[in-house]
Amino acid sequence: DAGVIQSPRHEVTEMGQEVTLRCKPISGHDYLFWYRQTMMRGLELLIYFNNNVPIDDSGMPEDRFSAKMPNASFSTLKIQPSEPRDSAVYFCASSQGQLGYTFGSGTRLTVV
Amino acid sequence: DQQVKQNSPSLSVQEGRISILNCDYTNSMFDYFLWYKKYPAEGPTFLISISSIKDKNEDGRFTVFLNKSAKHLSLHIVPSQPGDSAVYFCAASGGDSWGKFQFGAGTQVVVTP
Numbered sequence: 001d002a003g004v005i006q007s008p009r010h011e012v013t014e015m016g017q018e019v020t021l022r023c024k025p026i027s028g029h030d031y032l033f034w035y036r037q038t039m040m041r042g043l044e045l046l047i048y049f050n051n052n053v054p055i056d057d058s059g060m061p062e063d064r065f066s067a068k069m070p071n072a073s074f075s076t077l078k079i080q081p082s083e084p085r086d087s088a089v090y091f092c093a094s095s096q097g098q099l100g101y102t103f104g105s106g107t108r109l110t111v112v
Numbered sequence: 113d114q115q116v117k118q119n120s121p122s123l124s125v126q127e128g129r130i131s132i133l134n135c136d137y138t139n140s141m142f143d144y145f146l147w148y149k150k151y152p153a154e155g156p157t158f159l160i161s162i163s164s165i166k167d168k169n170e171d172g173r174f175t176v177f178l179n180k181s182a183k184h185l186s187l188h189i190v191p192s193q194p195g196d197s198a199v200y201f202c203a204a205s206g207g208d209s210w211g212k213f214q215f216g217a218g219t220q221v222v223v224t225p
Contacts, residue, residue, distance in 0.1 A: 004155070035215070042118075042217030043156070043201060056212055091155055100146055101213065103155030 004104035006092050012110045018080040021107045024073055025094030033101060034067055034077050035091040043091070049075065082111045115139045116204050118216035126224055131189040133200050133219050138183065141207025142214075147176060147187050148201045150218070156201055160187070164206070192223045 005024040013019050025032045033048040047057040049069045057067070064083070069075040079086055089108050093101035117136045125131045135145075143164035148156035162169040162176045162185065169176050175188045189196055199220050203213040 033212075043203075043215035045212060045214070048212055093155075100158045100161060101148075101156075103148075103157070105153070105155045 004092055004094050004102050006090075006104035006107050008107060009105065010108045010110075012112065013082055015083055015111055016081040017111075018078065019082045019086075019109060019111075021077040021090050021092075021109070023075045023077070023092030023104060025075070025092070026102055027073065029094035029096045029102075030072075031095045031097070032069060032075050033093045033095075034075070035093065035103075037089045037091060037106070046077070079109075082109075084111045087111050114217075115142075116202060116214045116216040118200075118202060118219050120219050121217070122220040122222070124222045124224060125192050127194060128191045131187075131192045131196065131221055131223070133187040133189075133202075133221070135185045135187075135202035135216055136183060137185075137204050137214075139204070139207065139214075140183065142183075142204040143206035144204070145176070145178065145185055146203045146205075146213065147174075148203065148215075149196075150199045150201065159200070189221075192221075194223050194225065197221055197223045 007022045034046040035043050037043050046059045047067045052069045067077045087110050089106045091106045093103045095101045115138050146161045147159040149159045150156040160171050160174050167178050178185045199218045201215050201218045203215045205213045
């Protein structure tokens with residue numbers, strides 16, 4: 001099993017541009033989570049899906065952030081327009097029930 | 113609102129000694145707790161878990177203790193090894209936030225020779 005796969009690993013973009021982060025969860029996992037890690041706030045849950053349906057997006061900071069899960073093997077997190085304060089490492093994680101998450105390696109986003 | 117708190121941002125310990133990492137939570141509905149370890153440029157990896165029906169869970173060098181009345185858990189690493197140098201996160205879930213883990217800010221552990 002390749003684990004949770006995220007792409008790209010690094011993204012540098014200019015303020016105002018659209019950014020799309022991608023995630024492929026582990027096959028058979030029914031939960032998918034998007035987290036953001038910053039020095040100040042640690043790991044923050046942005047949104048999570050159960051069986052491709054968004055369950056809780058209360059952690060999404062603003063309307064500039066959106067996430068989709070069109071099928072069980074793919075999810076995207078989009079920021080439009082991006083701002084410098086969005087710079088962080090974004091992690092995707094998947095799980096089967098409450099057995100503990102498996103995290104991807106993260107996408108380091110830098111908005112200049 | 114930070115419901116899971118790790119108040120020590122860093123911890124330095126000598127190789128062979130015990131590392132004790134602490135975590136406090138505020139939500140009394142939390143009933144399942146995890147510890148994750150994270151190396152630089154990698155995603156967090158699962159370390160050990162405990163549910164509220166137990167007060168201790170042990171896995172090799174790692175032991176997690178849960179004090180429900182104090183809403184406190186701790187991770188003990190004995191003996192500490194250089195490869196344990198990493199950031200450790202505790203996470204909690206339960207009640208109406210089942211399946212949605214809240215993470216602490218992490219504790220950076222440095223194990224010195």
